[in-house]
Amino acid sequence: MISLGCDVGTITAKTVILKDGEIVAFDITPNEGKLSQAVERSVQNALSQAGIALEDIENRGGTGAGERYISFPHVTKSTISCLSKGVNRTVTSARTVVDIGGLSTTCIHINDQGKAMEYRTNDRCASGTGFFLELAAQALELKVEDFSRVAASAQEKVRISAQCAVFGESEIVSHVNDGVDAASIVAGISHSIGSGLATTARRLGVEPEIVATGGVAKLAPVLKALEEDLGVEVQTPEWDPQLAAAIGAALPDTEQ
């Protein structure tokens, strides 16, 4: 059976095509210009990788903050269920999902069936989100992908005191102006995001195994800060962690 999942986030649109539960194609497209066009591009990219036409896929699921920009018929699913199912598909022992998206952070308790039991999400403030990382990268004239490499050489970490993403960016700019090296700043940013996430997770109650998803899960220094703060190991899925919700959306048994 072939199925398609599309997760329209605030920064990127993600598409996954599953064949008998295995990923056969995926795509991550940044939202530039019209959201509907980003969705279109992402879906087309995945379809051409898989060499299949949209008409031939019966099971189509959509999720994410921009889900309404998916123009073709599909089943709408909640992001929480999609993240839970997506993680459970490969890591059945996962009981806590920590997700950092473009504009939100979410912690979910899931059971062995991948059902969300309880969750906390911050979607009111951009503090500690992927968007903040983008702002920080711009201020440092780096790419977010470079953060792991840059932070590796850090001798110390600068304190980032602002909670607000916008003010955090200004704080980073003043550190740059004060001549602080990029490595210490990136280490400081990673620490601030990791410990913020740990606070949210602790409020929900941390139950192992913990799996991190979303773009931030690709950043080793953030994961390390999260692990140090929680005192527990944090895993990442074997596939691209940004695809978690899209995979969940593609799975036919994910709740709507």
Add this chain to the structure above:
Amino acid sequence: MIVAGCDVGSLSGEAVVLQDDSILAYEIMRVRPRPELTAEEVTARALAKAKLSFEDLSYCVSTGYGREKIPFSNSSISEISCHGRGAHWVNPNVRTVIDIGGQDCKVIRVDKLGYMVDFVMNDKCAAGTGRFLEGMAKVLGVELEALGPLGLAGASPTGITKTCTVLAQFDVMCLLNDGEDRADIAAGIGRAMAERITKMAKRVGVQGEVAMTGGVAKNAAVVSSLQDVLGLELYQLESVDPQIVGALGAALFARERCERQERRKAS
């Protein structure tokens, strides 16, 4: 007696040169990487406009977030006191000052002499500050200065549901995607700001004439929405640029401190 006030904020720096009770010259500029550089340049420019130099100054007070780093100032005073004092000088009936700067917003109550008695302030979150408007202007693809006039042209303000500056940018992006009218969106942005500020104003209490200071006071859509939401007429600082009120207040404190010094010397 010639004195100066210098206000270095997060986004802009201002200087006012005062002789006795009249403004000789003022200057506004975008900040340089360091507050002391901004302070020096903006004050030098204001002095040059008045054909004066630093040697002609009897006293200088600095204010704003970088106020303690200004080498040529004689003393520093918080911008809260300075905005209250400056607005009260422009109109002595003013008892409430709403100051919206680049990275903070405050509502200040002053007494009949212009001294601060109470205030509320948000400097933890960019919502309701100049940075909010900057972010919105960027997403709408207009200059910050054009946002106000554009908003005034909007007949039915669009709802902006998110308070957070970053999240509201995504809101606006979606509204643009949906083909909403840009003027209506700009009006909605003004309305969102007004609602945020009104909540703060109600916490400290609004009394007497209300003046608005800071760069955001130049955004006509915000001012007009704020009048609607607060349900009162704001006093328009026509004779003085609202952005220089902090520096003006600093200059007034400079005059006061200089006079006190001279009295002490004389006695």
